[in-house]
Amino acid sequence: MAAASGLAIAFPGAAAKAEPLHGNWGSNSTASPVKGALLRFRVGRRGAARGSPRCEVKVNLEDKAATNIAALEQFKISADRYMKERSSIAVIGLSVHTAPVAMREKLAVPEARWPHAVGELCNLNHIEEAAVLSTCNRMEIYVVALSWHRGIREVTEWMSKTSGIPVSELREHLFMLQDNDATRHLFEVSAGLDSLVLGEGQILAQVKQVVRIGQVSGGLGKNIDRMFKDAITAGKRVRSETNIASGAVSVSSAAVELALMKLPKSGSDSARMLVIGAGKMGKLVIKHLAAKGCKKVVVVNRSVERVEAIREELKDDIEIIYRPFSEMHSSAAEADVVFTSTASETPLFMKEHVEVLPPASEDVGVVRFFVDISVPRNVGSCVSNLESARVYNVDDLKEVVEANKEDRLRKAMEAQAIITQELKRFEAWRDSLETVPTIKMLRSYADRIRSLELEKCLQKVGEDALTKKMRKAIDELSTGIVNKLLHGPLQHLRCDGSDSRTLDETLENMHALNRMFNLDTEKAILEQKIKAKVEKIQN
Template sequence: MTILVVGLSHRSAPVAVLERAAVTGDDLVKLLHEVNDSVHVAETLIVSTCNRIEVYAVVDKFHGGVSDISESLARHSGLTLDELSRHLYVHYEDRAVQHAFSVACGLESMVVGESQILGQIRTAFKLAQAEGTVGRDLHELTQQALRVGKRAHAETGVDQAGASLVGVGLQVAAGHLGDLEGRHALVIGAGSMSALAVSTLARAGVGEIVVANRTLERAVRLAEGSEVPARAIELSDLTAALDEADLVISCTGATGLVITADQITYNRRERFLLDLALPHDIDPAVRELPGVALAGLDDLRTAEEAAHAVGPRAVEAVRRIVADEVAGFLSAARAAAVAPTVVALRSKAADVVDAELARLSGRLPALDERDRAEIAQTVRRVVDKLLHAPTVRVKELASAPGGDTYADALRELFDLDPKAPEAVARPDIEGSTS
């Protein structure tokens, strides 16, 4: 079994395609199980954000896994397989690990270094764990990816060098509205992106924040945590709130439009609307309204190069950390892969020793217990010493690329049952890596 990543993001697909492919809520759970129930897939985890959808899977065959996952993504997006495939990227084995670590560090984000991706990966893992689609391999990969992301932020400060997507959006907003201090802001949605929007708006010095959400209780909780005056409203009161707002940030998980052009009435103030949802929340037709500016994910791509240019040393330092962590992870994985064979070899040797001691006991029944124990200890010590050097060496050799051939050689030389290592050693391995 090996790790495979199939996905698409702002780097590979236009927003129109990302909107079609986006999955949330019950649809995400359905896709998770559909992929996991595929013939060639053993484990599944899906990272779905405003600018990416990636399926991480443990598969038994590369081509079969890619085919299964691609077909599932196409069905859920409503696109044909040909339409979707031209935007998909695929990473396998070593490259899959490197990609996972790079994503966790924010290197693949629209705004390089943003730290929100760590929470999104954690959310994806918890969902997969709750749905029973993640096993040992993806558990280890995900936990290590989260650790690598935290290390990169702690050691390089790349999360400080790279602004958040909301932060970049507010920079664009300031270009239209001027100083945001004292402005009235409206945040639609109460998820993690909305929480980030509220805190970022507070730091920008806005005068008031209104939080609108389908579930009022969640909007109230978000408003109560604001550092500036904030209040919560229901979506049914959205039209009046739109009329009062200078700045609107919408980031819900709705499948249809949340704001239409006829909800925005003309007034003399300049207004800026920021749509961070996928699929989009705001009708593009609002661009035609006088005094109204709209920016979506496509528009924020223009800020990507600027974000890349911020803190180039930090970004390069993160790349070095990723390379180092990938090498360590793969080395440990290869060493762990040979461990079941080593345990099976030692188990077979122990069986041979027990059989010979039993035969000796039958041939020399007059041996007293003390002599019998001494002989048994000596034989076991000899076997342990003979096996020690080769088993230690095979673990060292197995940590290098191509090291699995040494496990194959052990199984062939000592006629070990290929199924025996998993049956014998699985609990031992899990215990040794905890």
């Protein structure tokens, strides 16, 4: 689709007004046509000053027909203004670059709850499609919004409600991108360009998981589904066509490098390692420890099966000792470096747990290191106040990624060229959707006329006067005439990047045909969307 015009949507009783990107998009939202039609009518005096009291008339949602009529009537009043702002792809969220870990962990959505979150987002009045990408480093919501400003406002209020963080506080850390910028951001995320460690492979798997879960739950819409799939393609190409994944390419590998950087040189070989959690992140930590020459690691996990699988995979590289969760604190007492990577929503180590532990080995300076790569955090911030402990979380991994800046910049430039190619393909696909409704309506309009005229002709000639073969020939003749007449106009409605025709030129042709044949395509599409919202809320 074409980029949104940037105009705010005006409704009865309010003048159209453009809003800046970082304007007042907080909780004081103007009522939308959907909300007004479906939930309540804000009925104000004609010409009343802004801020004047308004009555509220509740709609009886049990009366399906009445609600549908009410919604469509409200739609008709505001549709002309509403159509000035096209549907937009938007991303709103926070990442390691914009928000501290304390805020990210409050907004984190566990993978199992992604479909539920998508369902709630799609129930918002101005949101058509949605996807949630929640990892240890980011919490991002991708949507297709009927209105940019109102969609952003609704998503922000949803984030505030689910996290308990006031909108005013969220506003200081959120980033928002629209249309091409939003799509490019996702492609960069998938390619590992937005990660703490350039080329991180884990994020590509997480983007794939969004698509996988969306396909199972049926939550992803056409635009979001295609955008994420194209992002996966871009991510794969970047990794296969550049050397971006060389070196430390995951949070787990950066965590290991950070720990080795902080350890005294004399103690790096003899430091006792403990890994708590044997999931994907924990497994990668163990792998990177083995790659760095570590010979033994203790792993604490709720079940032994995962640890056994890792041990079998790495049996020739590192000795793995399993301990149950009940021995977590006693295991920490015997460790110099503790890596934590569990899904626990409450801290595993607080000040009172750590201060009673014996000092670490003299080889590491009697100070115990906690490297916490979990979100929410597994090690309470209060532990940092102890002289006997040093605590590092995902935000501290920035130190590791400062190395080899020139090489990273060169790889990033190569990756951007690939992303631009994939972005053009996605934009061409999305632009081609813009004229599809007009093509369908024009063909349907022509077919109706052909059928009516054919029926008149057959009635005049008489049914008995024509053989079956003659009837077929006349039908094919009329169809052929219509197809040849439509060929030229329909060719000028196609803009898929395969010729030199620009999107602006194609859209001009589309609007001209809409006017000439009175198709009113945009209004019909919008009416369908509003109607779908009515039915969804009723059901």
